[in-house]
Amino acid sequence: MPTPLEKVIPLAEERPKAVLSLSPSWTPVFSGETVTLTCSIQGESTSDWIYSWFKGQQQVYPRHQDWSNSNEYRLQSVQEDSSVVYGCRGRRADDVFSERPKAAVTLTPASRNIFRGESVTLRCEIPEWTDTDWDYSWYLKRISNSHVASSQDQEYRISSAADGDSGEYTCRGRQRATTQSSQTSDGIRLTVSERPKAVLSLSPSWTPVFSGETVTLTCSIQGESTSDWIYRWFKGQQQVYPHQGWRYSNGLRLQSLQEDQSGDYSCRGRRTEDAKDSHQSDDVTLTVSTRPTATLTVEPRSPVFTGETVTLKCVIESLSGWVYIWYKDRDNKVVFEGDTFTLKEVTESHNSKYWCKGERKERPTSSQISGETTVKVQASKPKLTLNPGHQLLTGDSDSDIDTQTSDPVVQTDGNSYSIISVQVSDGGQYWCRAGRGDPVYHTQYSDEVEIKVTERPEATVSFKSSWTEFFSGEKVSLRCDIKSGESSDWEYSWFRDGVYKPEKEHEINPSQSGNYTCKGQRKRDKTESEESVAVGITVSSEKAQAVLGSLSQMWLTEGDSVTLSCEVRGSTTGWRFHWYKTAPYSPGYSLQLVSDSISGAGGSYTLSPAALRHTGVYVCRAERGEPAYHTEFSQPQPLWVTGVSPPASVIIHSNWTQIFTYESLSLSCGVQGNSTGLRWFTGRGGESKCPTDWRSETGSTCTIRSAASSDSGVYWCQSESGEQSNPVNITVHTGDVILESPAHPVTEGDPLTLRCRYRYKPSNISADFYRDGTLLQTSTTGEMTIPAVSESHEGVYMCRNPEKGESPESCVT
Numbered sequence: 001m002p003t004p005l006e007k008v009i010p011l012a013e014e015r016p017k018a019v020l021s022l023s024p025s026w027t028p029v030f031s032g033e034t035v036t037l038t039c040s041i042q043g044e045s046t047s048d049w050i051y052s053w054f055k056g057q058q059q060v061y062p063r064h065q066d067w068s069n070s071n072e073y074r075l076q077s078v079q080e081d082s083s084v085v086y087g088c089r090g091r092r093a094d095d096v097f098s099e100r101p102k103a104a105v106t107l108t109p110a111s112r113n114i115f116r117g118e119s120v121t122l123r124c125e126i127p128e129w130t131d132t133d134w135d136y137s138w139y140l141k142r143i144s145n146s147h148v149a150s151s152q153d154q155e156y157r158i159s160s161a162a163d164g165d166s167g168e169y170t171c172r173g174r175q176r177a178t179t180q181s182s183q184t185s186d187g188i189r190l191t192v193s194e195r196p197k198a199v200l201s202l203s204p205s206w207t208p209v210f211s212g213e214t215v216t217l218t219c220s221i222q223g224e225s226t227s228d229w230i231y232r233w234f235k236g237q238q239q240v241y242p243h244q245g246w247r248y249s250n251g252l253r254l255q256s257l258q259e260d261q262s263g264d265y266s267c268r269g270r271r272t273e274d275a276k277d278s279h280q281s282d283d284v285t286l287t288v289s290t291r292p293t294a295t296l297t298v299e300p301r302s303p304v305f306t307g308e309t310v311t312l313k314c315v316i317e318s319l320s321g322w323v324y325i326w327y328k329d330r331d332n333k334v335v336f337e338g339d340t341f342t343l344k345e346v347t348e349s350h351n352s353k354y355w356c357k358g359e360r361k362e363r364p365t366s367s368q369i370s371g372e373t374t375v376k377v378q379a380s381k382p383k384l385t386l387n388p389g390h391q392l393l394t395g396d397s398d399s400d401i402d403t404q405t406s407d408p409v410v411q412t413d414g415n416s417y418s419i420i421s422v423q424v425s426d427g428g429q430y431w432c433r434a435g436r437g438d439p440v441y442h443t444q445y446s447d448e449v450e451i452k453v454t455e456r457p458e459a460t461v462s463f464k465s466s467w468t469e470f471f472s473g474e475k476v477s478l479r480c481d482i483k484s485g486e487s488s489d490w491e492y493s494w495f496r497d498g499v500y501k502p503e504k505e506h507e508i509n510p511s512q513s514g515n516y517t518c519k520g521q522r523k524r525d526k527t528e529s530e531e532s533v534a535v536g537i538t539v540s541s542e543k544a545q546a547v548l549g550s551l552s553q554m555w556l557t558e559g560d561s562v563t564l565s566c567e568v569r570g571s572t573t574g575w576r577f578h579w580y581k582t583a584p585y586s587p588g589y590s591l592q593l594v595s596d597s598i599s600g601a602g603g604s605y606t607l608s609p610a611a612l613r614h615t616g617v618y619v620c621r622a623e624r625g626e627p628a629y630h631t632e633f634s635q636p637q638p639l640w641v642t643g644v645s646p647p648a649s650v651i652i653h654s655n656w657t658q659i660f661t662y663e664s665l666s667l668s669c670g671v672q673g674n675s676t677g678l679r680w681f682t683g684r685g686g687e688s689k690c691p692t693d694w695r696s697e698t699g700s701t702c703t704i705r706s707a708a709s710s711d712s713g714v715y716w717c718q719s720e721s722g723e724q725s726n727p728v729n730i731t732v733h734t735g736d737v738i739l740e741s742p743a744h745p746v747t748e749g750d751p752l753t754l755r756c757r758y759r760y761k762p763s764n765i766s767a768d769f770y771r772d773g774t775l776l777q778t779s780t781t782g783e784m785t786i787p788a789v790s791e792s793h794e795g796v797y798m799c800r801n802p803e804k805g806e807s808p809e810s811c812v813t
Contacts, residue, residue: 016041016042016043016044016090017041017042018039018040018041018042018051018088018089018090019039019040019041019042020037020038020039020040020086020087020088021037021038021040022035022036022037022038023035023036023038029078031077031078031079031080032077032078033077033078034074034075034076034077034078035074035075035078036072036073036074036075037053037072037073037074037075037086037088038071038072039051039053039071039072039073039088039089039090040071041090044090044092046071047093048092048093049071049090049091049092049093050067050068050069050090050091050093051067051068051069051070051071051073051088051089051090051091052066052067052068052088052089052090052091053073053086053087053088054086054087054088054089054128055084055085055086056084056085057127057128059128060086061073067091071090073088100180100181100182100183101126101127101128101129101173101182101183102127102182102183102184102185103124103125103126103136103170103171103172103173103182103183103184103185104124104125104126104127104185104186105122105123105124105125105169105170105171105185105186105187105188106122106123106125107120107121107122107123107188107190108120108121108123109274110274111273111274111276112188112189112190112191113190113191113193113273113274114161114190114191114192114193115161115192115193115194115195115276116160116161116162116163116192116193116194116195117160117161117195118160118161118276119157119158119159119160119161120157120158120161120190121155121156121157121158122138122155122156122157122158122169122171122188123154123155123156124136124138124154124155124156124171124172124173124185125154126173126182129173129175133175133176133177134154134173134174134175134176134182135152135173135174135176136152136153136154136171136172136173136174137152137171137172137173137174138156138169138170138171139169139170139171139172139184140167140168140169141167141168141169141170141187142164142166142167156169156171158190161190161192162192163192164192165190165192166190166191166192167189167190168187168188168189168190169187169188169189169190170184170185170186170187170188171184171185172184172185195276195277195278195279196221196222196223196224196269196278196279197221197222197278197279197280197281198219198220198221198222198231198266198267198268198269198278198279198280198281199219199220199221199222199281199282200217200218200219200233200265200266200267200281200282200283200284201217201218201220201284202215202216202217202218202284202286203215203216203218204363206362206363207287208287208288208289209257209286209287209288209289210257210288210289210290210291210292210365211257211258211259211288211289211290211291212256212257212291212365213256213257213363213365214253214254214255214256214257215253215254215257215286216251216252216253216254217233217251217252217254217265217267217284217286218250218251218252219231219233219250219251219252219267219268219269219281220250221269221278224269224271224278226250228271228272228273229250229269229270229271229272229278230246230247230248230269230270230272231246231247231248231249231250231267231268231269231270232245232246232247232267232268232270233247233252233265233266233267234265234266234267234268234280235263235264235265236263236264240265246270250269252267254286257288258288259288259289259290260288261286261288262286262287262288263285263286264283264284264285264286265283265284265285265286266280266281266282266283266284267280267281268280268281289318290368291365291366291367291368292316292317292318292319292358292367292368293316293367293368293369293370294314294315294316294324294356294357294358294367294368294369294370295314295315295316295317295370296312296313296314296354296355296356296370296371296372296373297312297313297315298310298311298312298313298354298373298375299311299313300436300437302373302374302375302376303376303377303378304346304375304376304377304378305377305378305379305441305443306346306347306348306377306378306379307345307346307441308345308346308436308437308441309342309343309344309345309346309437310342310343310346310350310375311340311341311342311343312326312340312341312342312343312354312356312373312375313339313340313341314326314339314340314341314356314357314358314370315339316358316367319360321360321361322339322358322359322360322367323337323358323359323360323361324337324338324339324356324357324358325337325356325357325358325359326338326341326354326355326356327354327355327356327357328352328353328354329352329353330353330355341354341356343375346375346377347377348377348378348379350375350377351374351375351376351377352374352375353372353373353374353375354372354373354374354375355369355370355371355372355373356369356370357369357370409430415434417432422451422453423453424453424454424455425453426451426453427450427451427452427453428450428451429448429449429450430448430449430450430451431445431446431447431448431449432445432446433445433446456528456529456530457482457483457520457529457530458482458483458529458530458532459480459481459482459483459492459517459518459519459520459529459530459531459532460480460481460482460483460532460533461478461479461480461516461517461518461532461533461534461535462478462479462481462535463476463477463478463479463535464477464478464479465477465574465624465625466573466574467571467573467574467624468535468536468537468538469537469538469540469570469571469573470537470538470539470540471539471540471542471543471544471571471629471631472539472540472541472542472543473543473629474539474544474625474629475625475627475629476537478494478516478518478535480492480494480518480519480520480532482520482529489522489523490520490521490522490523490529491520491521491523492518492519492520492521493518493519493520493521494516494517494518495516495517495518495519495531496512496514496515496516497514497515498517501516511539512537512539513537513538513539514536514537515534515535515536515537516534516535516536516537517531517532517533517534517535518531518532519531519532540570543631543632544568544569544571544622544629544631544632545568545569545631545632545634546566546567546568546569546577546619546620546621546622546631546632546633546634547566547567547568547569547634547635548564548565548566548618548619548620548634548635548636548637549564549565549566549567551564551637551639554637554638554639554640555640555642555729555811555813556610556614556639556640556641556642557610557641557642557643557745557813558609558610558611558612558641558642558643559609559610560609560610560641561606561607561608561609561610562606562607562608562610562639563604563605563606563607564579564604564605564606564607564618564620564637564639565603565604566579566603566604566605566620566622566634567603568622568631574624574625575603575622575623575624575631576622576623576624576628577603577605577620577621577622578593578594578620578621578622578623579593579594579605579618579619579620580592580593580594580618580619580620580621580633581594581616581617581618581619582616582617591619591633605618605620607639610639610641611641611643612641612642612643612646612724612725612726613641613724614639614641615639615640615641615716615724615727616638616639617636617637617638617639618636618637618638618639619633619634619635619636619637620633620634621633621634638714640714640727640729641726641727642726642727642744642745642813643726646723646724646725646726650667650668650669650670650715650716650717650725650726650727650728650743651667651668651669651670652665652666652667652728652730652743653666653667653668653701654666655742655743656738656740656741656742656743657728657729657730657731657741657742657743657810658730658731658733658738658739658740658741658807658808658810659707659730659731659732659733659738660707660732660733660736660738660759661706661707661708661709661732661733661734662706662707663706663707663732664703664704664705664706664707665703665704665707665711665730665732666701666702666703666704667701667702667703667715667728668701668702669717669725670725671717671723671725707732708732709732709733709734710732711730711732712730712731712732713729713730714727714728714729714730715727715728715730716728726744726745728743728744729810729811731808731810733807733808735759735805735806735807735808736758736759736760736804736805737756737757737758737759737765737767737799737800737801737804737805737806737807738756738757738759738807738808739754739755739756739757739797739798739799739807739808739810740754740755740756740757741754741797741810741812742812745813746789746812746813747789748789748790748791749788749789749790750788750789751785751786751787751788751789752785752786752789752793752812753783753784753785753786754769754783754784754785754797754799755782755783755784756769756779756782756783756799756801756807757782758782758801758804764781764782765782765801765804766778766779766780766781766782766801767779767782767799767800767801768799768800768801769784769797769798769799770797770798770799770800771793771795771796771797772795772796773796782799784799793812794812794813795811795812796809796810796811796812797809797810797811797812798810
């Protein structure tokens with residue numbers, strides 16, 4: 001215990017006590033009355049003392065000074081709120097002395113039972129004294145020893161309580177002015193303990209809980225009385241009961257449970273004394289399951305025959321320990337208990353509906369009832385049915401049961417006998433009977449049925465076209481025929497590489513190459529034919545391309561014959577060919593169908609005899625099928641025809657067919673009869689009037705001041721009335737050597753001079769002259785002369801200088 005304080009002022013006699021009296025002395029005092037409080041000091045003269053009056057701990061008289069010389073305090077017109085405890089104190093006027101005040105300890109929060117880790121504040125108060133007049137000392141009495149607390153403040157704070165903070169706390173004050181100490185306060189005992197944990201239990205404890213059942217969740221606080229706490233329950237993280245606040249009962253009853261109430265439940269408590277919470281309990285898992293359904297099986301299945309034994313079994317898969325109850329015809333009267341219900345030597349009186357359910361001895365819940373099963377007892381003989389029918393095709397499958405002969409065809413465990421891939425030899429009369437049980441119970445024999453088996457018809461795929469290789473975008477038509485003597489209608493299925501394809505006729509693309517088959521299905525009985533032999537279809541990835549055969553020569557003389565040939569690259573079957581020529585006297589490079597090839601002229605087109613009008617550029621195109629599938633146009637093929645006396649002529653002012661680039665080129669068109677409306681044409685395409693990129697036109701003359709290699713080509717002209725000139729092949733050469741040769745055919749017997757010209761001065765150079773690739777002669781002057789030409793001199797000429805280069809080829813006719 002703390003060491004007791006000595007009295008600061010020794011006393012020669014016992015300290016007198018103040019006595020307070022009330023006048024008048026009746027009780028109760030009514031509001032509005034007047035009373036007098038008289039303070040007397042035992043054994044002392046009234047005049048030797050001064051006085052103070054208190055209401056509770058607060059001095060109420062005198063108000064503006066500490067003491068009064070009068071020992072009376074008069075209360076007039078008292079009110080109800082004056083009903084409190086009054087006290088007084090006296091001080092000897094000549095030698096003031098009073099008893100030491102006693103310290104008092106207060107606690108915030110007020111609970112003396114605190115949990116580990118909590119905070120609490122103790123405050124030391126000296127009644128009737130100002131707090132600032134004192135210094136304070138704190139004392140802690142533990143079970144084994146006394147300890148002076150370290151705090152010298154009026155408040156002593158425990159911020160995180162531990163077991164060592166348990167004990168009895170006291171305090172006292174020491175007056176700063178006189179160093180006198182108050183009396184030590186009464187002790188306040190603090191108890192520090194671990195926060196208790198809630199424990200949640202489930203009753204009844206069986207699992208799973210079935211929907212419709214009732215359970216109770218009980219929340220207990222370890223080591224605590226149930227009545228000292230209030231409670232709340234949680235499902236997961238959400239408070240579920242009560243929805244707000246706390247519940248005084250520690251049991252939560254959940255009735256008529258549903259599956260959505262499954263989950264993890266927990267609880268927590270709060271002490272009513274100080275509103276302190278316990279730790280939350282561990283989770284308790286509540287699993288609510290649908291009541292299981294009983295399953296009923298019957299052996300053998302209905303219909304059964306009189307005299308047989310029927311076994312009914314009731315099974316519930318979930319849990320064990322079920323008691324099975326049997327009912328009949330929806331009558332709630334129990335007809336049997338047990339999982340197996342046996343009906344022996346059944347008669348038609350057993351024709352009924354049976355059902356069952358399961359019950360459990362330890363709880364009132366039963367399973368859901370099973371489905372009904374009907375036991376049908378009959379005495380008639382079995383009926384033999386045939387599937388798919390009486391008439392079958394070889395390869396079909398058929399079903400029957402047993403025969404009436406002493407040696408059955410087959411015995412089966414099921415009620416069907418399958419003949420896989422029937423043959424013609426399987427046709428005939430069939431009948432059956434059935435047997436089951438041990439010993440075996442046999443039915444009567446069935447009536448006979450007849451099976452007729454015929455050969456399965458074959459399907460055949462054929463093309464509507466005579467070709468089997470196709471191009472992208474071309475239409476293919478396939479036909480499926482069933483070789484059958486019957487007039488039955490058939491439905492057809494198509495397959496590509498074994499995969500069903502619903503398409504009919506359609507345009508195909510390269511991805512549709514493959515092997516195509518078909519088969520038929522008879523409409524009346526769905527019987528299928530044999531699948532056809534596969535027919536291969538190859539689809540090119542490109543559109544069909546027409547190709548013109550090369551000609552040995554493109555330059556002809558009137559009266560010659562020439563044949564143009566056309567073919568389709570990679571294909572030879574079923575094509576019809578059409579021939580086209582650039583349309584003369586046309587505003588553009590358009591194609592015109594040759595009149596005598598409209599109906600299809602095969603793969604060749606012959607011009608015999610050739611005429612000036614046949615000069616032009618030719619292309620071909622092929623088609624086949626219905627509607628027609630067209631190839632791409634062939635490459636162009638120019639054909640140049642010259643005449644002896646054409647009605648028009650092209651005049652080259654240089655008189656040569658070869659010129660150098662950047663030289664001037666002038667062409668004139670001379671037409672008999674001075675026809676107007678001239679048109680120029682080139683092998684590059686038809687031109688209106690003078691070619692648009694030429695620089696000037698004067699009358700029938702077109703002039704280009706600076707020729708380019710792109711101006712090379714075959715030129716001819718034509719009047720509005722149709723007069724056409726010979727074609728002239730003009731070459732604009734970028735090299736340094738050209739061959740000057742006549743632009744028009746040379747008359748037999750006339751002389752012919754060829755000159756090899758150099759671009760720069762001097763233009764005469766030595767040269768080697770060639771015809772059709774053969775060296776004719778070498779000239780130091782660059783000229784070669786034939787005194788009298790003949791047909792043997794026709795050919796392609798060129799010249800070459802070893803240092804300067806060689807000329808382009810030029811044709812002489």
